[in-house]
Amino acid sequence: MRRDAGKGEMGMRKVSRIQEVRSFLREASGRSIGLVPTMGYLHEGHLSLLRRSRKENDVTAVSLFVNPTQFGPGEDLEAYPRDLERDLALLEREGADLVFAPRPEELYFPDASTWVEETRLASGLCGASRPGHFRGVCTVVLKLFQIVGPTRAYFGEKDYQQLQVIRRMTRDLNVPTEVVGCPLVREPDGLALSSRNTYLSPEERASALRLSRCIALAREAARGGQRDARSLRETARRHLEEDPRIRVDYLELVHPETLEPLETLDGEGRLILAAWVGKTRLLDNGTLCPEAGR
């Protein structure tokens, strides 16, 4: 699919200014551009997005930006893990063409006053726990879309609500970018990959396995014929609450596109949860099907 692998072979370009992105991509005119927006501290989940983008596009750009406007007061903006050198080495090895790692001042004017807000899918779940979070996400993603002009943009299903919110925002605003959702990547023992896993102590790391396990338990119950959403949720929730290190933030069974809570599992449903493991808030989610799980 990469009609011109020239850039990849000539090595990766790393820039921090919007104008540099635009001039780099001006030369890509007529070729397809894939964008992988990240907050850095890359793991295999991010790299799976990059590989998918490289397969499907002529040029792949990756952004590394810990976006301040999606963090609330008291959240982990300052503590969020960063390792630019390691990220760049990984991206170079994986064949990214362009890396955009701006400083916050490059993306936000001091008197910035414009926001992009999705008001329906973003209102529950993480949106309820983190007011303003998705406003920050939508705003920065739209900005990156305007800067890069991607043909396709890649987001992981680990942040499932974020993916659906961005899909909706992109549709509603007629942004000419295809939003591609990619499967969640897990450790061999089932833990969903997240940059925030680095916060976990060994004991918390063991407890955190319950997040994926509780989804598997609900999936088994669904496969066994249980279609009542409350019962499926309780199956999952009980497994989390058995562990005193875990505090559930939310746990819902929702429609996979509208994110509306389900009462009965008639078609595919998404079990989606956020839980504190010690001082670390982690997300997980997975598909439940009435007859056969996936």
Next chain:
Amino acid sequence: MRRDAGKGEMGMRKVSRIQEVRSFLREASGRSIGLVPTMGYLHEGHLSLLRRSRKENDVTAVSLFVNPTQFGPGEDLEAYPRDLERDLALLEREGADLVFAPRPEELYFPDASTWVEETRLASGLCGASRPGHFRGVCTVVLKLFQIVGPTRAYFGEKDYQQLQVIRRMTRDLNVPTEVVGCPLVREPDGLALSSRNTYLSPEERASALRLSRCIALAREAARGGQRDARSLRETARRHLEEDPRIRVDYLELVHPETLEPLETLDGEGRLILAAWVGKTRLLDNGTLCPEAGR
């Protein structure tokens, strides 16, 4: 400037679907595109934008769309004047290349839930009188920018606050479009051109002249040395209030970019007003300078 006048000579293309806009403009790849967003019922003000766009771009697109999301409850959405046949004839005569006249369902999904909001410049003046108005404006303008991908977009200074809000929105969201503001166009007797002038009775039409006159009076006072903003505002307001057909909605002297109210006319200021003439709400504005008016 029009390197390829082929399209103009081949006649104007009129479309109502987003996909048709995209395929028409795909062929314009590499050429500059000017966009003139309008609500139709065109007058010389709109045509001045079109002529400017034709001078500065290879291809000029005009949109005709009475955007429902920028009208509040009880406003004149239904009554807003429309005359598509006449508009198309004018645009053809003036050499527009593409006219995009969508139905509301083409631009808004029934479950649309994403909004673009500018929160600073849009909060006062018309934003205070018409809650939600600029949210609707910003959203539809961003959508049109995504659909057309214009190099430049043209807006009249008659809607001065709108122009500044769109400038700010475009800057904040890194939209790669240059926003071009064009001078207000007036009737020979001074009335600012507006599609809503068609609502005026002959008596109201005569009263409406006070809008431009009151700005001229304030400008004369400024030229005469008056720098106190309150006094300048009162000069203008008194002239409006002498006429019982007129009710002032707002009248402010503001900084031309930030739209912050001025206390003293130190540099250039913008006198900006909205007033009801009978049942018609009209806008006007103009520059005041401490020494010499323009």
